[in-house]
Amino acid sequence: SQTIHQWPATLVQPVGSPLSLECTVEGTSNPNLYWYRQAAGRGLQLLFYSVGIGQISSEVPQNLSASRPQDRQFILSSKKLLLSDSGFYLCAWSLADLTGEAFFGQGTRLTVV
Amino acid sequence: AQSVAQPEDQVNVAEGNPLTVKCTYSVSGNPYLFWYVQYPNRGLQFLLKYITGDNLVKGSYGFEAEFNKSQTSFHLKKPSALVSDSALYFCAVRPTGRRALTFGSGTRLQVQP
Numbered sequence: 001s002q003t004i005h006q007w008p009a010t011l012v013q014p015v016g017s018p019l020s021l022e023c024t025v026e027g028t029s030n031p032n033l034y035w036y037r038q039a040a041g042r043g044l045q046l047l048f049y050s051v052g053i054g055q056i057s058s059e060v061p062q063n064l065s066a067s068r069p070q071d072r073q074f075i076l077s078s079k080k081l082l083l084s085d086s087g088f089y090l091c092a093w094s095l096a097d098l099t100g101e102a103f104f105g106q107g108t109r110l111t112v113v
Numbered sequence: 114a115q116s117v118a119q120p121e122d123q124v125n126v127a128e129g130n131p132l133t134v135k136c137t138y139s140v141s142g143n144p145y146l147f148w149y150v151q152y153p154n155r156g157l158q159f160l161l162k163y164i165t166g167d168n169l170v171k172g173s174y175g176f177e178a179e180f181n182k183s184q185t186s187f188h189l190k191k192p193s194a195l196v197s198d199s200a201l202y203f204c205a206v207r208p209t210g211r212r213a214l215t216f217g218s219g220t221r222l223q224v225q226p
Contacts, residue, residue, distance in 0.1 A: 006156075032212050044157075044203070044216040051212065059213075090156055098207060099164045101147055102214055104156035 002027035006091045006105030013112055019064075019078040021108050023091030026072065031093040033074040034102065035066055038088040050074060051096070086112045115140040115208035117187075119217035126194045127225050134189040134220045136204030145207040146187045147214060148178055150200050157203060163187060174198070194224045 006023045013019060025031050035047040046059045048066035056066050063082050067075045074091060088109050094102040117138045126132045138144050145164055149157040161172025168180045178189045189202060201221050205214040 034213055036216075042201075043218040046213045046215070049213045088154075092157075094212070098212065099145055099162075101159045101162050103159065104149075106156045107154070109154065 002093075002103065004091065004093055004103055004105045006108060008108060009106065010109045011111070013081050013110065015083060015112055016080045019076070019081050019085070019110070021076040021089055021091075021110075023074045023076075023105055024072055025093045028072070028093070028095070030071060030096065032096060033068060034092040034094075035074065035076050036090045036092065038090060038107075044090065048076070081112045083112050086110055115206060115211075116215055117146070117204045117206045117217040119202075119204055119220045121220050122218075123221045123223060125223045125225065128196050129193050132191050132194040132198070132222065132224070134202050134204075134222060136187045136189065136217060138185050138187060138204075138206050140206055140208055142209040144187075146178075146180065147205040147207070148172065148176070148187075148189050149203045149205060149216075150174075151203065151219075152200050160189070194222075196224050196226050198222060199224045 003026045032051055034049045036044040038044050050056050050068045063078055065077050088107050090107045091105040092102040094100050147162045148160040151157045160176050161170050163170050163180045171177045176191050180187050201219050203219050204217040207214050
């Protein structure tokens with residue numbers, strides 16, 4: 001069966017520090033991968049998605065970047081965090097089939113102080 | 114723009130009563146619609162989806178949803194609510210030609226004992 005791992009679960013970082021959140025998927029090949037951010041326990045905003053290694057699409061220009069160095073690995077990064085980067089970050093994967101649902105990791109609660 | 118709307122921020126229901134969480138959509142072409150549930154500080158869990166076929170879709174934990182093309186709605190329902198159903202519920206759509214899901218703003222369901 002397929003599983004998705006996302007870490008860390010919580011993170012407190014000072015303003016101006018770098019960020020690296022990692023997500024890995026097991027049990028499937030060539031998944032579509034996604035990073036979402038959820039603010040204030042409400043709606044989800046799509047940040048990035050990837051359909052293959054090295055292929056990243058950015059939805060919202062901001063202080064973050066994403067990379068996919070391996071087929072089942074998706075990394076969210078920042079060189080210098082801002083206070084506004086605080087939030088709940090969710091990684092997800094889906095099959096290439098457009099009728100398929102997305103499966104989510106457990107999320108990372110990021111607090112920038 | 115292709116989107117979903119959840120008109121209610123919160124729904125309150127007594128345990129044992131039927132529940133409905135509303136969702137309307139706006140998409141071009143045939144919609145692919147999804148429902149997810151989120152418990153505090155956790156990722157989203159997939160409940161059910163409508164792709165094609167029967168308008169009544171059955172999903173996990175006794176939930177079902179009714180697709181209504183004329184009313185462009187996809188309401189989530191359960192015949193008898195449980196206190197453990199209390200959570201945040203999201204409706205989502207996969208817009209035509211896109212891989213990532215677009216989510217509604219979420220509805221908080223509170224089931225009182």
